[in-house]
Amino acid sequence: MRRPRSHQVTMLSAIGYGLGDFYAGGQGALVSTYLSLYWNKFCGLNISFSQTVLGLSAIVSAFVALGFGVLDDNFYRFAIGRRFGRRRLFLFATVPGIFIGTLLWIPGLSAWVYACAYVLWIALVQIFATAYGALPGEMTADFNERTQLSTARLFTATAASTGIPLLGGVVLSYVGEEKPDGYLWFALGMTAAFALAVFLCWKATWEMTPSQAGFAAFEHPDYIPVHVGVAGWIRRCRKMLREYASTVKIAEFRKHLVTYVLCMVSQDTFSQLFMFFVIYNWNKTAAFGSLLLSCTIISLPLMPVFARIMVKQGPRKLYVLNYSASVIGLIWFALLWATAQYSHTVIWVIFTVAGSLWMLSCKALTNYIPWAVFPYMADIDQIVTTRYRSATFLGAQTFIRQSAGGLCSLLIGGVLSFSGFDATHRVQTQSAHIALVALFLGIYALCVLVGWLASRTLVINRNTDNLVLQEIQRRRNGGVATDIDPQVCHTIEKMTGVAYEKCWQQ
Structure with a gap:
């Protein structure tokens, strides 16, 4: 079922991989654009409760990422992982689970049903995202091919972010915004489309074999599984936490983490508040706001330009532009x-x-850059640990990102509730208007400022990543530490934050 590592990334396989973000990114566009508004208008939930559900669910998702990242990296230890894959098995399992999302859009249910359904929904998204995000590094080690995969992914996510509001605006204009039917049937149709996209992504992708991933011993015919008791699981949990803590020892990952989290928090704020901003501060309709969001289509022809700048100039200059x-x-x-x-x-x-x-x-570019950078973090770590721990890095990254996003959602709900905002009223108080502006534009501006400062010191680019990969290959072939070129040594130490003599610790 798993194709060999040598399989070439083609345009077709890149598109197939990118379809996964039709679900991962598209569900975010659907939920952030319409769900809170829908709950407030048709399900009897106030803004404070709905934002609390969104915020706490993001924090739950953070802990799911924390536990699942290491599990996903080590799933070849189990027979089911060696049989069906440590990444793609979870992609396949996501397909039926997606239909949990239908409960979010049925009016008249208990508030706790909506809350529990959303927690399950966001946890499923996180499980999928952890396995999915690790695939580029498994499918190829080539910088250009990884950039092609990242570009296909972000192209699809942008298309989803464009098409979903555009189609939603058409549906709401036709059916009407003052009854739940248009929202309901549109959301159900998109849920089915998400399931199809994930299935096609599963069909189009491949991953490392157990031996390529460092689990050859578990494939040996004489391997006997070891029973793990309670004490053993406690030791494994401690080891898992140490694994995550070790990721932030990598200097380049710390800088990437700051820029990534700030980029995503700015995206969360924009997505959660844009529709409210349009309706209550601009006095326009949800259909008008949906059509404005479809302007994201302008970024689709820009994706190849983003990719070219990424390859030629590296992420630092792309961040400055953004x-x-x-x-x-x-x-x-x-x-x-x-x-x-x-x-x-x-x-x-x-x-x-x-x-x-x-x-x-700008929003599309903000989303593009950190995801184009992420696959190279595991390369930098590999020269230190000798292991390829992409899912562990993804879990650590997502834990911090989701925690920050959850706290931001709680802040938004608390401030809007305190300001007197009420989505059931067409006209809001002056304090509610000011609160919306301060949150919508202020948080984004703060993220831009701090993110720009953090991105100025990034070292990773095509050339430095190639240096790391060449050094990994040299050490695998038996090269000794003392034979390293001084310039390569300096670059590796700058990216890892670790003295070279402490690298390649097997």
Whole structure:
């Protein structure tokens, strides 16, 4: 069932891999754009409760990532993993689990049913994302091919982020926004589409064999599974926590982690508040907001440009471009809010569409860069530990990202509730308007500022990653530490934060 590592990444396999983010990214677009609004308007949940559910679920997801990352990396220890794969088995299991999401959109259920269903939904997304995110490093070691996979993934995610609001806006315009039917049937249709996309992703991808991943001993005919008691599981939990703690010893990963978390928190804030901002601060409809979100389509032809800059210039210069453009976009949106009294004019609408095109292009780039960088973190770690621990790094990264995102959601719900915001009222108080603006633009601006400072010191690019891979291969072939080129040694020490004599500890 697992194809050999030597299998080439083609355009077709890259597209197949990218389809996974139609679910991972698309469900985020569906939920963040409509779910909180839907719960507030049709399910009797107030903004404080709905944001609390979103926030606490993200924190639960963080702990799922923490436990699942190490399990996924070590799943070849078990017969079922060696039979069906340590990554792709979980992709396949996600397909039927996706239909749990239908419970989120049925009006009239208990608040706790919605809460429990969402916790299960977000945990499933996390399990999928951990296995899915580790695949590029398993499918190929080539920088360009990994960039091709990352580009296909982000292209698909952007297409989903564009198409879902666009289609949602059409459905709501046709069915009407004042009854739940349009939201319900649209969400059910998208749920089925997510399941199909994950199935196709499973069919198109492959992973390392147990021997390639360092688990050859478990394939030996004489291998006898060892019974693990309670004390053994406690030891394994301690070891798991040490594994995660060891990831932040890698200097380049720490810098990447800061930029990644800030990028994702800014995305969460934008996604959760954009529709509320459009409806209550711009006095427009949800259908209008959905059509504005479809402006993300402008970023699709930009994806190859992003990829080319990534390969040629590296992520540091791409971050500078992104943060500079984001500042312009934030100022643009602030001006639109200041002139919202003219929202009925054609000029204001044109200015709004242009601003949305600009800002959503920045948003797509903000999402692209850290995911294009991530596959190289495990390479840097491998020169230190000799192991390829991509899922462990993904688990650690996701734990911090989801925890930060969950706390941000709780902050949003608390501030809006305190300000007197009530989604059932068409007209909001002045304090609610100001709170929406402060959260929507302020959090994004803070993330941009701190992220720019953190990204200035990144070292990883195509050349430095190739140096790491060449050194890994040299050491595998029996090369000794004292024969390393001084410039290569300096680069590796700068990226790992570890003295070279402490690297390659088998």
